[in-house]
Amino acid sequence: MKLSRRCFLSFGIGAAAGITLSPLPWKLTDDISIWTQMWPWTPVPPDGAYTYENTVCTLCPGGCGITVRKVDERAVQIAGMEEHPVNKGGTCILGNSGLQLLYGPFRVEAPMKRTGERGEGRWKRISWKEALSEVSSKLNQIRASGNPHQVAAVSGSKEGTVARLINRFMTVYGSPNFMTEPSIQDSYEAMLYLMQGATGSAGFDFENADYILSFGSGIIEGWGAPVRMFLANSNWRTKGTVVQVDSRLSNTAAKMDRWISIEPGTEAALAMGISHVIIKENLYNKGFIKEASEGFDQYKKLVLDAYSPARVSDVAGIDPSVIEEVARAFAASKHPIAICGRGKGDVPGNIHEFMAVHALNALVGNINSKGGVWTLPKNEYIRWPHPIMDKVASLGMQQERVDGAGSKDYPYVQSLLNRFPKKINEGSAYPIEALLVYNSNPLYSMPDTKAVQAAFDKIPFIVSFSSYMDETAKNADLILPNHTYLERYEDVPTPNGLQYPILSLAKPVVKPQLNTMHTGDVIIKLAKCMGNSISGAFGWKDYKGCLKQTLGSRWNQLYKKVYDVDSGFAPNKWVFETPSGKFEFVSSLVKNADENNIGIPHYYPTALEGDEKKYPxxxxxxxxxxxxxxxxxxxxxxxxxxxxxxxxxxxxxxxxxxxxxxxxxxxxxxxxxxxxxxxxxxxxxxxxxxxxxxxxxxxxxxxxxxxxxxxxxxxxxxxxxxxxxxxxxxxxxxxxxxxxxxxxxx
Amino acid sequence: MKEGQHDQHIKKYGMVIDLDKCTGCGACMVACMQENNIPFQKDETDKMLSITWLRVFKLDNGKPYPDTDICYLPRPCMHCSGIGEHGHSPCVSVCPATATDYSMETGIVSQIYTRCFGCRYCMAACPYHVRHFNWWDPVWPSGMERSLNPNVSVRMRGVVEKCNFCFQRYQIAKEKAFTEGRTEIEEHEYQPACVEACPANAITFGDLLNPKHKVYKLKQDPRAFRLLEKLHTNPKVYYLSSREWVREAGDNYIENEKVDVEPKKH
Missing domain, CATH: 2.40.40.20 (Barwin-like endoglucanases)
Known part of the structure; x- marks a missing residue:
């Protein structure tokens, strides 16, 4: 057959049209896209049986209940636990991404001993036995030389059994230098002690409050228990007014009902100015002032003399009418609360500012009553017998702390970590020979990193219990990695700022992924390595045994339900533990309270570091x-x-x-x-x-x-x-x- | 799926986000990443390249201190149903591979990764920038692939991805209902990860057609608005704000732009 040009062309066009109209090109395109996507290196997550386990998040002191979704033994998602009263099903951004902390390659895989220079990152894996004997022999050596007080410990929290175990270890070992990470809780506790004589923490009945006056507190930026604050704020959007005093348009300032922009650091002046209006216009709670307060006249005189709206407006840079408006609205509300502690609350703050703000709560009588500020007793569920201390321990414990907390100069606080690096760098009364760091990363999270580093350089032996290769672990001599929070048991006391006591139990949701050990177990084992005088205080077989015994009858409930609310708790309305038995506007616990108004709420400008001319x-x-x-x-x-x-x-x-x-x-x-x-x-x-x-x-x-x-x-x-x-x-x-x-x- | 093919009701899933409650904390973003196996890289600061199905934007009123105000706006896929609810969303209309489709059963705009060959027409067409392209193969640092969700396939280099209202959760809820002999699922049975995570309870999700669902009432709130309504994309994500400047920012105009006449009926 002869193939003519015409025939060739029509065949060609026919073929082209046929192919185009056939499914072939589409199938090929589809196949190509599939073939070019089926690469062996694209992970295919294995399927399996789905289970859900409840526990508590301990990444911050917020105490949220969480539900972890598992596929066989893999944890694949964290969601808020619906029934948990603190967060009611919500989670924060950190809590939600917590699995990355569990499975991340930045975890410390096993006990590590430094081989290179400090911070160089050269490590040798050692066994747990070696690690424990390294620490115990070093600590025994320091103790044998009669200087147990030269060992210090830093813990991320002061509450909870693990922190208490470390504290107990330090006590029987003979060192008073147990320090905790600072926060506004310290200032709130000191303030409650000075004005109310209370030894407890501050709780806020936000759920029943209708007017919140916040002096720079990051209500939606991590202040208090973050998720609980988010929920409270969402409720206030429909019922309640929140006024944010801030020198910057923070997220909180932007989202609240009103933002009052003031000169930075003049919060106390504004609080005193508001007091002035409330007192002058007779808007205060006369019942409270008469029956339950002491020193009001002196406070009143100070407020009326020195804090008129006109004067405060000069200091704070706001209109006097704003002060009057806020004061009237605050006093007219049924359940107003004034709060302070800047931002997230990482920096404790000026105690006189706390007193000035809390005086507003007193003026409206909203203390230990519905919708007000409550005092919560210290977590009393840990009732261990007093440890027996040998002579070395007693002598060591009599030494003054390096940070000075609890001494006659600083009697109102238990820990002053901020003073620790400074004292070491200045040359403290005695050197620190060893430092234990638990759940804390001072080389990153403490102000003036350079000074902290210099102080740490002076400490010859640093042990970190960190699960992660953080800054402090990196600069340690020995790392004894803890399980991460999803792999361990732990008691979780009442979160910051909650108004009622709640105890929760964190449980392991996955098996330990690496060669890590619970720090509670490490402390108990360490005590056992160190001879009778120390091991005598640690009668437990292991940490779980210790926790079970500590929680006693509550263990079963906690194990099943994760949390246990002390439903019988109610604050003692207008009852105070001060020497006068009343709320003290002038603290009788401060010696010479009148001298420069040191025991009275007042404002003074903060002397910020640096010369104004050089640093404008x-x-x-x-x-x-x-x-x-x-x-x-x-x-x-x-x-x-x-x-x-x-x-x-x-x-x-x-x-x-x-x-x-x-x-x-x-x-x-x-x-x-x-x-x-x-x-x-x-x-x-x-x-x-x-x-x-x-x-x-x-x-x-x-x-x-x-x-x-x-x-x-x-x-x-x-x-x-x-x-x-x-x-x-x-x-x-x-x-x-x-x-x-x-x-x-x- | 054609309308009326099943004995169940046609649904139109949508979202109402209360911007008065939203704090911009970003928990929704992260919950979405964890649920949907979204990859991450060492540097995620170039937001044009960073894959986030749900992104929280910051708006400001442009006024000087102290009259400045800011507002956060979480932006998932809008699941546009187009004029007349025919599913002519901007992206569906342009996809040459039928890799993205409008479901008449749920009102969800899907994305079928294995069909996508990466032409990125949809990205150009989407007025909300909800679509992201995988410029690289996803790589999880050693060990981190253990937290991947088996209900969502991992995407590979060369395909486009976007928010699908956690469709896998709809499927799981449907399966569960089926095994229990039900044809309908309850409101709480199908909730996307972002809604579940939001600590401020700012996001509400449900069937916009179902009067029993919370969103039905919320979308009629006088504070409600949608993004770029002038484009007639008919989005299924509603926002609530009591601040007028925020509502105005929902339909942004460039300077001297001719404002559209009568908005068309949807």
Whole structure:
């Protein structure tokens, strides 16, 4: 057959049309897309039996109940536990991404001993037996030389059985130097002691309150128990008024009913000004003042003499009418609460500010009553017999603490971690030979990182119990890794700020993934290695046994239900444990309370570090739920959620008012050098109209040097590198809410 | 699936997000990442490349201190049903591979990864920027693949992905209902991960057509608005805000833009 051109063309066109109309090309396209997607390296998560297990999250002191979804032995999701009264099914961003902390490669896989220089990252894996004998022989050696007090311990929390076990160990060993991470809880406790004579923590009946006056507290930024605060805030959106006093447009300031922008650090002045109006206009609760308070006349005189709205308006930079308006609204509300403690509450704060704010609660009589501020007794469920101390221990315990807490200079607090590095660097009365660090990362989370590092360099033996290769673990000599929170038992006491006592039990939801050991077990084992005088105080077989015995009859309920509310709890309305038995506006527990008004609520300007001429700006660190600042770092998922107004590539962006930036000749996104008396940092500039002119706000929770790149190693700057501490004159706690700074083009 | 093919009611799943309650905390974003096996990289600061099905945006009123105000706005896929509810959403209309489709049964805009060959027309068409392209193969740091959810397939390089209202949860709820001899699922049985996680209870999810569902009433709230209504995409995500500047920001206009005449009826 002869193939003509015509025939060839029609055949060709026919074939082309046929193929096009046939399913072939579509099938091929489909196949190609499938073939090019079925790569063996794309993980296919194995399926299995689904189970759900309830436990409690201990990543922060918020105490949320969580439900972990498992597929066979794999944990695949964390959700809030619906029935848990604290969070009612909600979770925060950190809690939700907690599985990344369980399965992350930045965990410490086994006990490690340093082989290279400190911080160099060269480690040798050792067995648990070796690790325990390393620590016990070192501690025995220090004790044998008669200096047990030269060992110090830092714990992330002061409550709970593990912290108490460490404290107990220190006691029978003979060292008073048991320190805990500071927070506003310390200031609240000191304030409650001074004004109410109470030894307990502050709880807030937010669920029944209808007017909240917050002096800079980050209600939706991590203050108190975060998820509980979110829920309370959502309720206030429909019933209740929240007024936020803040020198910056924080998230809280933006989301509340009203934002009062004041000069930074003048919160106490404003509180006193509001008092002035309430007293002058006779709006206070006369019953409370007459029956339940002491020293009101003296306080009244001070308030009326020195804090008129006109004077306060000069100090705080607001209109006098605003002070009057707020005072009237506060006093007219049925259940008003005034709260303080800035931002997330990481920095304890100025005790006189706490007293000034709490005096407002007293004026309206809203203390230990519905919708008010309650005092919660210390968690009393841990009732261990007093340990028997040998002579070495008794002598050691008589030594003064390095940080000075509890001494005659600082009688109102139990721990002053902020003073610890300073004392070591200055040359304390005695050196610290060994340091144990549990659930804490001081080399990252304490202000003035450089000074903390210098102090740690002076300590010859540092043991970290961290589950993760954080900054402190990286700089330790020995790491005895703890199980992560999803692999261990632990009692969880009442979360910060909750108004009723609740006890929860964290249970392991997965088997330990690595060669780790519960720190409770490590302490008990360590005690057993160290001879009778110490092991005698630790009669338990293991930590679980200790916990079970401690919780006694509550164990079964806790094991089944995860939480146990003390339903019989009710605050003693208007009953106080001060020497006068009343609420004391002038604290009789402070010697010479009149001298400079040291025992009376009042305002004085904070002496920020740095010379105003050399450092014309004020720098404040600011937190966010999206960036973890405590012992645990931000997870990879959290870093995904961090805004590009905060972090770009490896640069942190400091927030500055466009006007201030233009005066400095800086443009949006430009590189600059941030200098404070404490340190220097390379930053970028972000214009932010929410920042008061003359101020800079630096995000916290960035700039890790531990963990790994997925956890933000090398991303941004740790705000603690550029901020220092300012000691509160009465308590010794850190009250530095800011620092003087300058920002220059680099 | 054609309308009326089954004896069950046609649904139109949607969301109402209360911006007065939203605190911008980001828990929803992370819950979504964990549920949907979203990959992560060492650097996630380039938001054009960072894959987030649900992203929380920050809006501001543009006023100087101290009159400044900010508001956070979580943005999942809007699941546009288009004019006349025919499912002509911007992305579905342009997909040459039928990799994205509008379900008449649920009102969910799906994304079928194995059909997608990465032309990214849908990304260009989506006015809400909800779609993300996998420029790289997903790699989990050693050990971290253990937390992957078996109900969601891991996507690979070269495909587009987006929020699907946690459709796998709908399927699981349907299966459960089926085994129990029910044809309908309850409101609480199908809730996306973000809704479940939100600590502020700011997000509500349900069938917009079902008067018994909370969203039915909430979408009629006087504070309600939707994003870019002027485009007539007919989104199924409603926002609530008591602040007028926020509601106005929902339909943003460039300077001197000619404002559309009468909005079309949906």
């Amino acid at each position: 700006l004020i720098m404040v660190p600011y937190g966010s739920m999206k960036r973890a600042t405590g012992y645990v770092g931000s997870t990879p998922f959290m870093l995904k959620a961090v805004s590009d107004e905060t972090l770009v590539k490896n640069d942190v962006l400091v927030q500055i008012n466009p006007k201030t930036a233009q005066n400095l000749g800086l443009s949006q996104g430009e590189s600059a050098t941030l200098t404070t008396p404490v340190g220097e940092a390379q930053v970028k500039v972000n214009f932010n109209e929410g920042i008061r002119p003359g101020m800079i706000a630096t995000p916290t929770g960035l700039g890790h040097t531990g963990y790994d790149e997925y956890m933000g190693n090398g991303k941004g700057v740790n705000a603690n590198q550029v901020i220092g501490t300012v000691e509160d004159p009465l308590t010794g706690l850190n009250m530095a809410w800011g620092i003087r700074a300058k920002l220059t083009r680099s």
